[in-house]
Amino acid sequence: MAVYTEVPDEELEAFIAGYGIGTITSCKGIAEGVENSNYLLQTTTGRFILTLYEKRVRREDLPFFLGLMEHLAAAGLTCPTPLRDRDGQMLRELAGRAAALVSFLDGVWIRRPQPWHCAALGQALAGLHLRGRDFQIKRANALSLEGWHAIATGLGADAERVSPGLADLVKTELAALDRLWPSGLPEGVIHADLFPNNVFFLGDQLSGLIDFYFACNDFLAYDIAVCLNAWCFTPEHTFSPERAAALLAGYESGRPLEPAERMALPALCRGAALRFLLTRAHDWLHTAPDAFVTRLDPIEYVAKLRFFQGLGSAAELGLAPGGVR
Amino acid sequence: MAVYTEVPDEELEAFIAGYGIGTITSCKGIAEGVENSNYLLQTTTGRFILTLYEKRVRREDLPFFLGLMEHLAAAGLTCPTPLRDRDGQMLRELAGRAAALVSFLDGVWIRRPQPWHCAALGQALAGLHLRGRDFQIKRANALSLEGWHAIATGLGADAERVSPGLADLVKTELAALDRLWPSGLPEGVIHADLFPNNVFFLGDQLSGLIDFYFACNDFLAYDIAVCLNAWCFTPEHTFSPERAAALLAGYESGRPLEPAERMALPALCRGAALRFLLTRAHDWLHTAPDAFVTRLDPIEYVAKLRFFQGLGSAAELGLAPGGVR
Numbered sequence: 001m002a003v004y005t006e007v008p009d010e011e012l013e014a015f016i017a018g019y020g021i022g023t024i025t026s027c028k029g030i031a032e033g034v035e036n037s038n039y040l041l042q043t044t045t046g047r048f049i050l051t052l053y054e055k056r057v058r059r060e061d062l063p064f065f066l067g068l069m070e071h072l073a074a075a076g077l078t079c080p081t082p083l084r085d086r087d088g089q090m091l092r093e094l095a096g097r098a099a100a101l102v103s104f105l106d107g108v109w110i111r112r113p114q115p116w117h118c119a120a121l122g123q124a125l126a127g128l129h130l131r132g133r134d135f136q137i138k139r140a141n142a143l144s145l146e147g148w149h150a151i152a153t154g155l156g157a158d159a160e161r162v163s164p165g166l167a168d169l170v171k172t173e174l175a176a177l178d179r180l181w182p183s184g185l186p187e188g189v190i191h192a193d194l195f196p197n198n199v200f201f202l203g204d205q206l207s208g209l210i211d212f213y214f215a216c217n218d219f220l221a222y223d224i225a226v227c228l229n230a231w232c233f234t235p236e237h238t239f240s241p242e243r244a245a246a247l248l249a250g251y252e253s254g255r256p257l258e259p260a261e262r263m264a265l266p267a268l269c270r271g272a273a274l275r276f277l278l279t280r281a282h283d284w285l286h287t288a289p290d291a292f293v294t295r296l297d298p299i300e301y302v303a304k305l306r307f308f309q310g311l312g313s314a315a316e317l318g319l320a321p322g323g324v325r
Numbered sequence: 326m327a328v329y330t331e332v333p334d335e336e337l338e339a340f341i342a343g344y345g346i347g348t349i350t351s352c353k354g355i356a357e358g359v360e361n362s363n364y365l366l367q368t369t370t371g372r373f374i375l376t377l378y379e380k381r382v383r384r385e386d387l388p389f390f391l392g393l394m395e396h397l398a399a400a401g402l403t404c405p406t407p408l409r410d411r412d413g414q415m416l417r418e419l420a421g422r423a424a425a426l427v428s429f430l431d432g433v434w435i436r437r438p439q440p441w442h443c444a445a446l447g448q449a450l451a452g453l454h455l456r457g458r459d460f461q462i463k464r465a466n467a468l469s470l471e472g473w474h475a476i477a478t479g480l481g482a483d484a485e486r487v488s489p490g491l492a493d494l495v496k497t498e499l500a501a502l503d504r505l506w507p508s509g510l511p512e513g514v515i516h517a518d519l520f521p522n523n524v525f526f527l528g529d530q531l532s533g534l535i536d537f538y539f540a541c542n543d544f545l546a547y548d549i550a551v552c553l554n555a556w557c558f559t560p561e562h563t564f565s566p567e568r569a570a571a572l573l574a575g576y577e578s579g580r581p582l583e584p585a586e587r588m589a590l591p592a593l594c595r596g597a598a599l600r601f602l603l604t605r606a607h608d609w610l611h612t613a614p615d616a617f618v619t620r621l622d623p624i625e626y627v628a629k630l631r632f633f634q635g636l637g638s639a640a641e642l643g644l645a646p647g648g649v650r
Contacts, residue, residue: 008436025431025527028365031354040353040365042431106350106367111333202350 005037005052007095015094018085019101021045032197035213037097040104047104049080052097057213059098064139065212066090066100068132068189073103075131077124078208080105107200107207113231115246120206121199122250125191125227128209129220129255132189141192141216143275145181149174151278155285162281162298173274173305181271182219182264190223191215195230221261224251225268228317229276229304237303245318252320262314269308269317277301330362330377332420340419343410344426346370357522360538362422365429372429374405377422382538384423389464390537391415391425393457393514398428400456402449403533405430432525432532438556440571445531446524447575450516450552453534454545454580457514466517466541468600470506474499476603480610487606487623498599498630506596507544507589515548516540520555546586549576550593553642554601554629562628570643577645587639594633594642602626 007015016024022044030040030049037052053062066082070090073081080102082090092099110117141147152159152170159167191198193214200207224247232244251257257265280298311317332340341349347369355365355374362377378387391407395415398406405427407415417424435442466472477484477495484492516523518539525532549572557568576582582590605623636642 006436009433010437012433023528024433026429026525027433028353029356030365031356040355104351108334108337108349108352111331112335200351203348 005054005095005097007039007052011095015092015099016041016043016101018087018092019083020086021048021083032211041101048083049102049104050094050099051102052094052099054097057098061139062091062098062100064137065215067137068135068215069102069212071135072128072131077127077131078105078206079212080208080210105200105208105210107202109197109199110201111196113196113243115240115242116204117199117201117206118227118231118243118247119250120201121194121227121231122224122247122252123254124199124206124209125194125223126251126254128191129188129223135189139216141190141218141222143192143214143279144218144222145174145177145271148177148271148274148278151282155278155281158285159281162284163302166281166298166302169302169305170274170278173270173309177267177271177274180267182260182267185219185221185261185264186258187217188220189215190218190220190226192218192223192226194223194227219261219264219268220255221257221264222268222272224248225265225272226275228265228269229272229301233300233304233307237300237307239304239307241316241318245320248317248319257319262319265314265317265319266308266311269311270305273301273305273308277305330379330420330422332364332377336420340417340424341366341368341426343412343417344408345411346373346408357536366426373408374427374429375419375424376427377419377424379422382423386464387416387423387425389462390540392462393460393540394427394537396460397453397456402453402456403430403531404537405533405535430525430533430535432527434522434524435526436521438521438568440565440567441529442524442526442531443552443556443568443572444575445526446519446552446556447549447572447577448579449524449531449534450519450548451576451579453516454513454548460514464541466515466543466547468517468539468604469543469547470499470502470596473502473596473599473603476607480603480606483610484606487609488627491606491623491627494627494630495599495603498595498634502592502596502599505592507585507592510544510546510586510589511583512542513545514540515543515545515551517543517548517551519548519552544586544589544593545580546582546589547593547597549573550590550597551600553590553594554597554626558625558629558632562625562632564632566641566643570645573642573644582644587644590639590642590644591633591636594636595630598626598630598633602630 024043026042028040030038032038035056036054039050041048041050069080070082072079083101084090090100152174159170198211199209227247228244232240277298280296284298349368351367353365355363357363360381361379364375366373366375394405395407397404408426409415415425477499484495523536524534552572553569557565602623605621609623
């Protein structure tokens with residue numbers, strides 16, 4: 001939630017001149033995305049987001065991210081579209097960083113999602129999955145089962161400093177997921193981080209999806225599991241069956257789930273809860289408590305993980321009775 | 326440089342509805358101002374800055390700040406104008422904070438000021454001083470000589486942790502300023518923090534002044550001294566006589582300096598250098614090194630202070646030969 005890189009005036013002007021989008025009338029660093037420096041840039045012709053990629057984003061992944069946004073936008077998904085400069089380049093250099101300029105999306109993100117927001121989200125997620133099917137570049141999910149083992153090893157005994165008992169919980173859950181993790185489910189491009197702050201609404205309409213910097217190839221249903229974690233709990237970490245049912249029904253209105261995906265959903269939800277538990281625990285230990293960034297509470301995901309561990313079946317998530325379609 | 330307060334959707338919508346400026350189309354936390362949470366808010370009728378006042382701003386000072394902006398804007402200075410809601414209020418409440426909505430100013434701030442920028446700045450500063458003369462509310466400068474003594478006492482021996490020798494330098498300089506500090510100079514409303522990031526340019530025009538949250542009543546020439554510190558040194562902390570001469574000439578084109586002000590300028594510059602040295606040293610000691618905020622280097626102001634200490638006369642600052650006017 002911070003701007004890291006300051007851009008010298010002349011460099012910025014020269015950079016923007018490469019696009020033929022008029023001259024700059026304002027440029028504000030915005031508090032969006034923790035990984036990159038983002039500027040809301042206004043020119044005489046329109047509004048844009050300028051992103052400078054900081055060290056946590058691997059340079060070799062950028063053609064995937066930018067190509068995906070361009071592909072999805074061309075296929076009709078409302079998401080930021082990278083601009084190409086006069087030489088046809090999307091990925092450029094500015095102030096010593098890789099940089100890109102993308103279109104600006106109107107809308108605000110929802111701090112307190114209602115079921116109808118979740119229904120719209122589910123529908124948009126299915127739309128993303130369908131439109132991503134013919135995207136050619138691939139990117140493995142670095143934050144799946146194998147990656148979680150690596151983070152857990154890195155945390156080691158320090159997990160106890162986050163919360164007593166956490167080291168044991170992580171170890172036991174990883175062993176369980178090693179057994180339960182599905183195989184052979186439909187795969188494709190997933191967003192992998194579709195939290196409320198990455199989904200914009202304008203009035204009663206979902207107006208766009210942003211922040212594709214965790215996107216990768218994985219089980220499509222895992223993306224649903226991420227959304228169930230991110231959208232379907234109250235601030236007190238209580239599961240909301242109404243929101244989950246709306247999310248799943250919205251998704252199935254665009255892409256009905258296969259029986260194997262329905263069966264796998266509880267395990268996928270546990271995995272998604274563990275994923276955010278692990279990365280938050282890692283960040284918690286590596287961020288000073290008085291840093292002016294919000295340290296996201298890892299314990300929230302302990303509560304969510306325990307909820308998903310206790311599920312008897314996918315039906316308890318609010319899935320409409322499905323059967324074979 | 327961070328957003329501190331998250332605003333719940335419904336509260337924000339209700340707040341904005343109080344102004345009759347249409348409905349919200351986007352709202353981005355922006356990295357501007359270290360003291361407050363700032364949002365760039367777009368509605369169906371225009372762009373605005375929404376500010377939530379955090380704990381470092383004293384609530385009782387807000388009528389001065391907001392009243393001053395309204396006064397200056399009405400008098401023709403290009404600066405943010407606070408909007409009044411349907412009940413005529415500028416100062417309201419949002420998410421448990423005092424909050425205000427001000428007009429948005431186009432423009433970008435200049436990372437590498439040239440002499441012509443400094444000339445425009447000087448002219449605008451004189452315009453601010455002239456337009457502030459009939460503003461009725463008063464606010465003492467908490468960061469003048471007395472306030473510096475208090476900060477220095479608070480730093481104590483910790484100053485040595487910022488830089489060896491600093492405690493002594495501060496002590497000696499405060500004693501010198503106690504002797505040298507002028508009295509009886511023309512007073513009025515000053516900005517007191519007119520750094521480059523608070524001055525916007527559009528093409529070759531100065532397009533506005535922002536951030537009046539250090540404004541107060543003090544010697545008008547002290548404001549010039551702040552600007553000489555903030556605008557007239559290279560990144561290597563070398564004084565730029567060209568920029569200073571342009572700044573002073575620009576200022577005098579709007580308000581010629583009195584002989585006593587000219588005489589006092591070197592001491593005022595030393596005071597301004599010490600002021601930023603002290604507050605930066607304080608912040609340096611109280612901000613974690615790995616916090617995602619830029620810790621402004623106090624040492625920069627040691628260099629500036631030493632430069633001003635070595636001045637023979639105001640003429641060396643680039644003042645045009647003045648004499649009595």
